[in-house]
Amino acid sequence: MTLQPQMLALLFTVILLAVTTYFLLGSIPLLTLKHDNPMDSRFIRSFYITYFRLALIAALAASISFAFAGKPALSMGAGGIAMLTWLMRRHLITRMDHFGAQIRADELVAIPAFKKMHKSAILINATQLLAILGSLGSF
Incomplete structure (x- = not known):
């Protein structure tokens, strides 16, 4: 049994x-977490690195499968999520490293900045989730 492009698109979207x-x-x-311990920032950093890898692979696979299924708008949407994920990884991990170094140096301003960045990442992920849920209506 071979999966049709439409079914592959649904699979990768799910x-x-x-x-x-x-x-x-x-x-x-x-x-x-209080983020006053260097282990906190390292754990959150590794958590997001894992997310970015998995999300990038899934979004690229969804984009390609939507293209084969003849759904160019959804293909571009999934491609946009892949691009945003890649950009977030580059930007967020670099900033996490910077704030992590500041936290290790006991710079108190780094903790609120790290938390603010973390909240921003959560908001972006929530927006991506809504976009993905919206795409399910096309099936």
């Missing part, structure tokens, strides 16, 4: 939905 939901729900409790 995978992207699962990855995004799992990491979104997993990142919210991390806000309770």
Whole structure:
């Protein structure tokens, strides 16, 4: 049995939905950490690196499968999520490294800045989740 392009698109969309939901729900409790311990920033950094890898692969697969299914708008939407994920990884991880170094140096301004960045990432992930949920209506 071979999967039709439409079914592959649905499969990869559901995978992207699962990855995004799992990491979104997993990142919210991390806000309770005080972030005054270098281990906190390292853990959150590795958490997001894992998310970005999985989300990028799932979004690219969804984009390609939407293209084969003849749904160019959804293909571009999934491609946009992949691009945003890649850009967020570059920007967010670099900033996390910077703030992590400041936290290790006991610079108190780094903790609120790290938390603000973390909240921004959660908001962006929530927006991506809504976009993914919206695409499910096309099936």
